[in-house]
Amino acid sequence: MDDILLIDAVERYLKGEMSAEERTFLEDLRKKDPEVDQMVVEHTFFLNEVERYSAVKSFKHSMIEAETKLTEEGAINQSKLQGKAKLVYMWKRYKRITAVAATIAGVVSILTAGLTSVYNNKTNPEIEKLNRKLDAIKIGQTQTNKELNAVKSKIDPKATPKSGGTGFLIDAQGYLITNAHVLKGKTIIATNEKGQQFLATVCMMDNTRDIAILKIEDKDFVPYKSLPYSISKSVNLAEPVYTMGYPKDGIVYGEGYLSSESGFQNDTLSYQIAIAADHGNSGGPVLNKHGDVIGILTDKSAGGGVYAVKSMYIFKTIESLKKDTAYSNIKLTNTNNIKNLDREHQVQKVNNCVFLIKSYE
Amino acid sequence: MSTLEEEKLILKGLAADDKQAIETIYRQNYAMIQAFILNNNGSQDDARDIFQEAMIVLFEKARSDSFELSSQIKTYLYSVCRRLWLKRLNQMQRYSGNLENMEETVHVEEEVELHEKRNADFTLMENAMSKIGEPCKSLLDAYYIQKKNMQEIAADFGYTNADNAKTQKYKCLMRLKKLFFAQYKNVQ
Structure with a gap:
């Protein structure tokens, strides 16, 4: 307990919070007792180190913010x-x-x-088939979109959602990606982490890859200037990953690692990851340590594991969607400006790009 | 080009971690430093790193008691960046003859040395902080970095009174100190 008192005294001494009387007392004590003196010197040094650490840390943070701002303005040219x-x-x-x-x-x-010239002779008929299926689905969806536009009130408060999950922005204009299985109903509401609700329509749905693209079509939605993350195709076994999603109404952060480069029963469409995730996490982003999106979390937990659709299928899906002239202006996010931030600050930026998705009949 | 008074004002802002001041310095100097690094075998990322480091040197200088800048900010930053980049090139053994000189330079060798030592200390503290675990990390962060008082901390963390929070803070601080000095002595 004496030590606590002494440390406390030293801290007040250094901050200049002591009365003249107390000061003289402590200074006398230092003269008489070399151990106390040593402790004061050591603690002073240590507190200075802590102080400098905290100052530099917050300065670094301000600097990165300034960089990001100026890069966006084009005042400095980084990328x-x-x-x-x-x-x-x-x-x-x-x-x-x-x-x-x-x-x-x-x-x-x-x-x-x-x-x-010797070996070239095959093309893949499977892909052809898939593409045709996709077209069929697209037509169906355009129909639904029209009906949805007519919906006026965002949602009846008494309605119960048919299914739900998570989705995240891939284009600052308001295009979201999520899992196809999250969307069982026709009316789709995306809610951000502040609780604001937006109506969204389905641009396309791919049940094989379990991917769906949504567009927020709501007059209340203000498009973002840019998204904090980019999408990366490269991964390493065992690399740390994290996700954010809505297993409940509030956003939940979870971390884990990439445990296999293939999914359930060697499914090459997905990765296996070891992470705590619930059904509501479906459709959430899986990010690596730099804050790049490497996949879409999916809970096809047939084998008890958690899987993520590989990010390369985000590119492929958008590529095929762009062929439709209505969507030719989609621009996938391609700059990462959270790379050098620590995790907490990364999460703060990613936070408002992750939405709770609910679909209603 | 800013006048002496303007420069003094900027440095004062910098010492107080003021965003406006930081932005002004970036606007006025980043392009020049970037051009220098790119022209001398470096990449965009190198330029960014070196500039950040030089900013920290300037920041530490600006907030020290005995602060006095005997040259323009521009000259000073350039000199520090040049010195840092020369060292970096030497380490990577990529030094390809002469660095071209775009600006006049001032003598900054000792300051760069001092910065490197401080940088090492910063890493030690960061390591120590990452090892103490929760709730110690948040507790110390709240007290020493966010400068909250013990009553607030007790309320935030759910301690029944400020004295309990203080005891806990003391324990955490001792742990941090032990971790820090253990590494510190190894390095010395």
Whole structure:
């Protein structure tokens, strides 16, 4: 207990909160007792370290915010170089590598040309079939969209949702992605973490890959300037991942790791991840440590595991959706400005891009 | 180009972690530093790192008691970045002859050395903080970083009174101190 008193005294001494009397007393004590003196010196040093740590930490945070803001404004140019400067820069940096690569590329291309001419003969009929199915579904959905636009009140408070889950923005204009199985009803309401509700319509649904794209069509919705995360295709076994979703009405954070690069019964559409997740987490983003989206969480928990649809199918889905002229302006998020933030701050930014999805009859 | 008075004002803001001041310095200097790094074998990311580090050097300098900047902010930042980048290139053994000189420089070697030592301390503290676990981390954070008083902390964390919170804070602080000094002595 004496130590507590002493530490407390030292802290007040350093902050200048002591009365003159107390000061003299402590200073006397220091002179008489070298152990006390040593403790004061050590604690002063330590508190200075803590103080500097906290100052630099908050300064770093302010700096990253300033960077992000200025990059968005275009006042500083971080992600892109343009025109000549870029060429010169690339050339300076890579000239040696380029020379070697060119030589190898020459040899390889001659070889491949030879090999391809021998082996090239197959295309995949499965993909053709899938595409046709997709078209059929799209037509069905356009129909539903029209009906939905007519809905005036957002939702009857007494209505019970048919199904629900999580969805997240992939385009700042208001395109959401989620699992197809989350959408069993016709009227879809997306609720953000502040509790604001928005009407959403289905742009497309792919039951095989369990992906659906929604568009928030609501006059109350203000499109975002940009999204904090980008979408990344590269993953590593055992890398730490986290997710955010709505297993209940409030948003819930969970973390885990990538445990397999294939899903249930070697399903190559998905990854297996070890993470605490509930049904409501379905459709939520799976992010890596940089805050890049690497998949869509799905709870096809047939084997008891948790799986995530691979992010490459987000790209593929959007590619095929873009063929429809109504959606040709979709622009997938492609810059990550939370890469250098710590987890708490990443989560703060991702928070308002993750929505609770409920579908009603 | 800002006048001496304006520069003093900016530095005062910087010392107080003021967003406006930080933005102003970025606006006035980032492009120049980025061009320097890119022209000398570096990437966009390198430029960003080096600039951030130089900003921290300037920040620490601005908030020290004996603060006096004998050159313009621009010259100072450039000198620090140049020094830091030279060191970095040496470490990576990518040094390709002379660094081109875009600006005049001032003598900053000692300050960069000091910064590196502080940087190491920062990492130690960060490690120690990450090891003490919850609720210690939040508790110390609330007291030493957010500068809340014990009554508020007791209320936030659900301690029945400020004295209990204080005892808990003391225990946590001792743990942090032990972790920090254990590494500190290893490094020294």
